[in-house]
Amino acid sequence: MTGVTLQKTIKRYGETQVIHGIDLEIKDGEFCVFVGPSGCGKSTLLRMIAGLEETSEGHIHIGARDVTRMDPSERGVAMVFQTYALYPHMTVEENMGFGLKMNGVPKAEIARKVHAASDILKLDNYLKRKPKALSGGQRQRVAIGRAIVRGPEVFLFDEPLSNLDAELRVEMRVEIARLHKEIGATMIYVTHDQVEAMTLADKIVVLRAGHIEQVGAPLELYRDPDNRFVAGFIGSPAMNFLNGTVVEGGIDVPGLGRRVTTQVKLPALGSAVVLGVRPEHLVVQMGQGGLKAELSEALGGVSYLHLDTPTGERIIVEERGDDRAAAGDIVDVTFEERRAMVFERDSGLRLR
Incomplete structure (x- = not known):
């Protein structure tokens, strides 16, 4: 596993600049959460790290490699989206191993990796089921399992719990926290929910309008905010x-x-x-x-x-x-x- 570094990272769409010179270091094995209101640039920044959005200026390093101009497949990242994006005609086992199969990985190796991920995510009893026979939380675990089997250097989560009901959101927060503790991977997680940020993160990056407002540990931001925006955003109910x-x-x-x-x-x-x-x-x-x-x-x-x-x-x-x-x-x-x-x-x- 390895860390991620952003240096003067800028994103423009035509003449409109949406990410403004972001400097950020995410250490190896850290769970970093990007949080902020809708439209603050958190998902755009995540997609830039993944290679799904082109970086207009600046550099992105994953470990010692400058991946700024690399294709997504070359970056060593795996992304879990808000939508599960599972193939409905495939079983859980087939969905989790599909990426490896397409890359020509031997069947025995695929089976080993799928069962190892299944064991971590408690999916052993569902491997032969198809997605329609699973709950929302189970489907999201399958999507996470599909990322695990790839053995990425960095996991990227783009609001993965937004489609779940309140009880499942709590359950999946616990699952993701346990997963990070168990595998020790570098994880970057995007959410607009400051409760998710506070409960999951080692480090929170508070974004507003494409700028970083403050970076720190959850309780550090809660107890010692630099400005009114951070003070009002971190904490529920909000500060008076x-x-x-x-x-x-x-x-x-x-x-x-x-x-x-x-x-x-x-x-x-x-x-x-x-x-x-x-x-x-x-x-x-x-x-x-x-x-x-x-x-x-x-x-x-x-x-x-x-x-x-x-x-x-x-x-x-x-x-x-x-x-x-x-x-x-x-x-x-x-x-x-x-x-x-x-x-x-x-x-x-x-x-x-």
């Missing part, structure tokens, strides 16, 4: 943001109706800033304040309380325990000063 103005001794936050003190180095008095606090860091004070609870989403062990502020900004509070607020209650919220983050209003950069 409230407009404020720098005043003597802190930040005046109209949405909370008070001044908030902070140890952050603030800009000049009168500067516009944004205060960010995560839902789990807020504490509800019952029977006081001036925030009205519009909705309480009770999910069992946790509830998400939606509060309206006088400025029209929405606050979400995570509540646990037995004593929880209900829709219609008038409450206040408090939080530890060290939990709050402050961002420049215009640029979105975090103040530290």
Whole structure:
């Protein structure tokens, strides 16, 4: 197995540039997740690594090889798509071994590799079935198995769980995490779902409009985002943001109706800033304040309380325990000063 390096990588369609000079190193054996909103360029970047999209400028290395102008078949990668792309007239065993068969690999070698992959993916009981007799999760495991038998240097996953229901998505996340641990391959995974990113990745690459916003381990991005975009994208529910103005001794936050003190180095008095606090860091004070609870989403062990502020900004509070607020209650919220983050209003950069 081996790593992947992108150097000043650019992609253009005609005069429209969609990937803007990406520099990125993915280490050998790392599970790297590209995450971001629709249209951010994450699938395009993955397809450039696979060779399915031409690289306009820059270089892509897989290990020591510059693969920028190589055909996909020469790059040593295997890709798993959102759609399973299985041959309906072939059995699971035939689907998994078809690529090797087309390359003239001996039957005994194909059988050995297919059964080894089947054992890893727990597909031994389904090898003689055809795709129509499988569930969505089983079909996706077959598609992953087809990639495994090729023995690639790098596995590429393009939103492979998007077509599965919620329960199967959780199951397949566990399967893919277990697979990575077992075979230790370099894996690059594209998703718009930040929960998948947080639970699977060794390294997350947050993309927006063809640019990298931040790269880091999941908890590093969660705890120490560089800007408002990353802070709002990583974490579920998203971070709460409230407009404020720098005043003597802190930040005046109209949405909370008070001044908030902070140890952050603030800009000049009168500067516009944004205060960010995560839902789990807020504490509800019952029977006081001036925030009205519009909705309480009770999910069992946790509830998400939606509060309206006088400025029209929405606050979400995570509540646990037995004593929880209900829709219609008038409450206040408090939080530890060290939990709050402050961002420049215009640029979105975090103040530290």
